[in-house]
């Protein structure tokens with residue numbers, strides 16, 4: 596299971612995991628994320644909740660280091676969030692929106708290439724790809740192209756693409772989206788296993804069942820129900 600540990604010999608510190616302090620974003624003269632703080636340590640899940648348009652995806656993008664902050668700070672394992680930092684990218688895997696894929700590569704080939712990108716040798720990468728295919732219960736999709744799957748199947752493949760690489764922090768935008776009940780349960784099991792292995796999981800969700808299954812704390816944005 597691809598959950599990185601801190602550098603060998605380095606004990607966990609209070610800055611491990613995700614620390615968001617009073618982060619605010621404005622675009623086009625409007626506040627799109629009001630000042631928001633959260634803390635999630637190793638092995639902890641925090642669910643970001645709130646109504647449509649509240650800023651959940653924006654907060655995840657800020658934690659992923661792909662948004663300019665208007666104020667506040669995001670620190671991940673002691674590293675200031677910045678997608679241009681190789682050290683930061685090594686720590687953080689995210690599924691926020693649809694990942695880019697290639698038309699002429701199969702599901703297994705996509706997964707193996709991502710694993711190789713993060714340092715796996717060819718045979719290790721093939722095995723890692725098969726491991727996440729098994730974990731996500733998408734064996735029948737192994738040799739499909741990504742234009743040959745349903746929207747729910749695509750969601751599982753995108754999750755597999757996120758899980759096949761090493762990470763300590765996992766950021767997910769509505770991981771339950773487009774999934775039926777059985778597959779939502781499978782995703783909850785997958786995430787519970789990653790938490791158990793020490794990952795920090797921060798995710799936006801509209802699913803009370805997923806929040807309960809993961810024993811997540813919640814960080815709510817906005818006031819509407």
Ligand SMILES: Nc1ncnc2c1ncn2[C@@H]1O[C@H](COP(=O)(O)OP(=O)(O)OP(=O)(O)O)[C@@H](O)[C@H]1O
Pocket residue numbers: 622623627628645646647648649650651652653654799
């Ligand atoms: N690039 C942008 N420029 C201007 N406004 C934006 C931009 N991206 C998002 N917004 C606005 O920011 C606000 C927050 O959007 P965001 O996608 O973070 O909401 P959300 O809580 O994830 O919503 P949902 O539950 O519908 O996914 C919305 O009002 C949206 O219209």
